[in-house]
Amino acid sequence: MTQYWLMKSEPHVYPYEQLVADGSTHWDGVRNYQARNFMRDKMKIGDMVLFYHSNTKPPHVAGLARVCKEGYPDFTAFDESSKYYDSKSNPENPRWFMVDLEPVTAMNNSVDLPDMRENPALEGMALLARGQRLSVQPVDKEHFMEVCRMGDVEGSL
Numbered sequence: 001m002t003q004y005w006l007m008k009s010e011p012h013v014y015p016y017e018q019l020v021a022d023g024s025t026h027w028d029g030v031r032n033y034q035a036r037n038f039m040r041d042k043m044k045i046g047d048m049v050l051f052y053h054s055n056t057k058p059p060h061v062a063g064l065a066r067v068c069k070e071g072y073p074d075f076t077a078f079d080e081s082s083k084y085y086d087s088k089s090n091p092e093n094p095r096w097f098m099v100d101l102e103p104v105t106a107m108n109n110s111v112d113l114p115d116m117r118e119n120p121a122l123e124g125m126a127l128l129a130r131g132q133r134l135s136v137q138p139v140d141k142e143h144f145m146e147v148c149r150m151g152d153v154e155g156s157l
Contacts, residue, residue, distance in 0.1 A: 003047045004144035005038070006127055007065070007101070008054040008135045016051045016062035016106060024068055024102040027136075028076045029084040031096065035136035040071040040097035042138075049101060050139060050147055052127070061111040061147055069100035107151035121146045 007027065009015070019025055030036055049065040073094035076084040089095035116122050125143045126132055139147075148154050 002141075003042065003044065004050075004139040004141055005043065005047060005067075006050040006052050006061075006137050006139050008052045010055040011053045011062070012055075015053065016065075016103070019051065019063075019065060019101065020103045020106070024100055026069075026074075026100050027098045028074050030074070030098065030135060031084065031086070032134060032136075035134055036095075036097055038136050038138065039099045043067050043071060043099050045070055048104070048144065050144065051101075051103075054135075058112040058114055060113060061107060061116075061151060063106040064104040064148070064153060065101040066104050067099050068102040071097045071099050074098040105153050107153055109150065109152045111147055111151040115150065116147065119146065119150065 014025070027039065030039065045067055047067040049067065050061045051063045051065045053060055053062045073091065074084070074096040076082040077086040077089035077094065077096045078091060079085055086095055116125070117128055122128060122143055125139065126134070126137045145154075
């Protein structure tokens with residue numbers, strides 16, 4: 001059974017276009033326990049992802065991605081030269097996990113955060129909750145499909 005997610009990336013760090021160019025990527029550097037637990041325990045191959053550009057004006061869903069490798073230890077936590085290094089994590093007892101994503105399709109129409117806030121069909125979506133900053137979060141199927149409709153990518157699924 002397919003699950004639905006939203007994953008945030010800053011476009012100056014890793015934009016959707018880079019995922020398309022790369023063909024797939026590992027989603028490293030997540031250092032929040034709840035987000036880690038989603039990636040480690042819940043995300044499965046084939047799950048669909050809203051790829052969200054944060055820290056830009058306006059923030060927006062840039063495209064759709066799919067989980068292509070389930071949770072495994074985030075090796076950047078073991079690398080002392082990495083900005084994501086964690087001295088308390090090691091290969092024998094990893095603290096952080098990641099998944100791999102592959103691109104599905106870019107949005108045909110921009111799906112900006114202000115437009116999502118104005119859409120009553122998205123009421124209750126975690127992204128729209130006050131103070132919601134989690135970089136990996138579940139999305140209800142109905143909300144996922146509505147964002148796809150707004151982005152004119154319904155036929156691409």
